[in-house]
Amino acid sequence: MGNEHSSCTSLDLSRRSLLQSTAALLSLPFVANATTAWAQERLSGSGEVVVFSYGGTFTEGVRRYVYEPFTKATGITVVDVVADFPEPGVRAMFHAGKVEWDIATGIAAANYPAMHEAGMFVPIDYSLWDRESLEGSPPHTRLQDAVVAFSSALLLAYDQRAFPKGGPKNWVDFWDVKRFPGRRGLFAPEAKRNLPFALLADGVPHSDIWPLSDDKLDRAFKKLDEIKPYVAKWWNAGGEAPQLLINQEYALTSAYDGRAISAIKQGAPIKIVWDGAYLVHAYATILKGGPNTANAQMMIAFLNRAQIAAGYLQGTGYPGPNANQLKYLPSDVVEQVSVNPDNGSKAIVEDSAWLAAKRPDGKTNLERLQERWLAWRAG
Structure with missing residues (x-):
């Protein structure tokens, strides 16, 4: 599988598989009134800003909780353009020398390095950010020419009905078919x-997972051999895993955090486990040569304000990096999401730079992993 395709599909963000908006949404008047009060001269302007989005419920949520408040606070109109993934469009416009978008949200972390090296993005103006945004967003989420827009995780989820005395707490337990019997599920497409x-x-300790050296790969595939007979179904689409838990076709499985949380909100008897979750970041970038760069800088600054970040999470199901948003979220949401340090600190953050690095044979590490994975799955 190619690098771009596997990177993009890892976020499960094609229009056909986007999250439904989570329940208990923040009220629009609350966000809009708050952001109007924040309107400062440096975030006011005119004209428009053109922003990439995924369509469907994702775009509906962003319009309601980000775009509309932004326009009310700044006077700048937001024009959204829709596609399955941003990277192909960004590359095509850059190479054609005609950039029609201002902001690309959702650049996969594994795709970012090459696009950065090619000079596709302009530096982020962090002087426009308020203190709550800067203090709440860890330094590693604020790059020179990109900022983490949202994070997505694959984690362990289980049917509480299958384990009334307490379910698995980590991946060691997932592999323990005697203590935790039942049908299992794992994600088919990716190594x-x-x-x-x-x-x-x-x-293997959390801190020693990366890089995935050849000896670690041998060890991982040997361990996968143990669990393979107990995987009832290898799932593909994001909605499959929680639905199969609800249908009791799985007792425990890997699942996307947003999908599982959405199901829990709707009353599903599912429990999620953050220990050992696989966390991936996607970036927001301002495109070099875009028509409204100054307005784009204002939008990026606005997007990362704590109350707007809280609205973004409520509207899309995906959290941005500003931990100060937790102050503005319902307690039941805070308990579930990765931006809560109690959860995020237990996750394994993807080493996208290592995955994108070239091997001596010219293939990326990601491509090598994928080749071996597909051969193992077919065996």
């Missing part, structure tokens, strides 16, 4: 998410 789970199950 990069499943291999760390296998290493954790084999006793």
Whole structure:
């Protein structure tokens, strides 16, 4: 599988598989009134800003909780353009020398380095950010020419009905078919998410997962051999895993955090486990040569304000990096999401730079992992 395709599909963000908006949404008047009060001269202007989005419920949520408040606070109109993934459009416009978008949200972390090196993005003006945004967003989420827009995780989820006395707490437990019997599910398309789970199950510490050296790969595939007979179905689309838990076709499985949380909000008897979750970041970038760069800088600054970040999470199901948003979220949401340090600190953050690095044979590490994964799955 090619680098771009596997990177993009890892976020499960094609229009056909986007999250439904989470329940208990913040009220629009609350966000709009708050952001109007924040309107400062440096975030006011005119004209428009053109922003990439994914369409469907994702775009509906962003319009309601980000775009409309932004226009009310600044006077700048937001024009959204829709596609399955941003990277192909950004590359095509850059190489054609005609850039029609201002902001690309959702650049996969594994795709960012090459696009950065090619000079596709302009530096972020962090002087426009308020203190709450800067203090709440960790330094590693604020790059020179990109900022983490949202994060997505693959984590362990289980049917509480299957384990009334307490379910699995980590991937060691997932592999323990005697203590935790039942049908299992794992994600079919990608190597990069499943291999760390296998290493954790084999006793490798969180801090030693990356890089996935050849000896670690041998160890991971040997461990996967153990669980393979107990995988009832290898799932593909994001909605499959929670639905199969609800239908009791799985007792425990890997699942996307947003999908599982959405199901829990709707009353599903599902429990999620953050220990050993696989966390991926997607970036927001301002495109070099875009028509409204100054307005784009204002939008990026606005997007990362704590109350707007809280609205973004409520509207899309995906959290941005500003931990100060937790002050503006319902307590039941805070308990579930990765931006809560109690959860995020237990996750394995993808080493996208290592995955994108070229091997001596010219292939990326990600491509090598994927080749071996597909051969193992077929065996």
